[in-house]
Amino acid sequence: MKKTIFSVIALFTISCSADKKSANLVLDSLQCLMCSVNVEESLLSLRGVKNIKVDLKNKSGKVVYNANVVDLRAIEERITSIGYSVNGKLADKNAYEKLEICCKKPKDN
Numbered sequence: 001m002k003k004t005i006f007s008v009i010a011l012f013t014i015s016c017s018a019d020k021k022s023a024n025l026v027l028d029s030l031q032c033l034m035c036s037v038n039v040e041e042s043l044l045s046l047r048g049v050k051n052i053k054v055d056l057k058n059k060s061g062k063v064v065y066n067a068n069v070v071d072l073r074a075i076e077e078r079i080t081s082i083g084y085s086v087n088g089k090l091a092d093k094n095a096y097e098k099l100e101i102c103c104k105k106p107k108d109n
């Protein structure tokens, strides 16, 4: 019995570290530092996200997450839901409208 429990724990630990994934994000609608903070904070509050680094200059980001808990689609949906586009997926229009003026794109399209 003890042996079984131990192997279950060992298996769980192994599968956890094996499912740590990272993904690049194309964040082409970022405008200012507030945008990158918004994206970082909203992703860090998402369960399963381990790390997020936004590169404002290159309008990109790198996210590290536990694939057992969260997937890239959920991460992208979180970003679009707060008003930013990611990896070609468009920002939620209502959320975009609520962004600060500095966070909106210079031209409306």
Ligand SMILES: [Cu+2]
Binding pocket: 030, 031, 032, 033, 034, 035, 036, 102, 103, 104
């Ligand atoms: Cu901004």
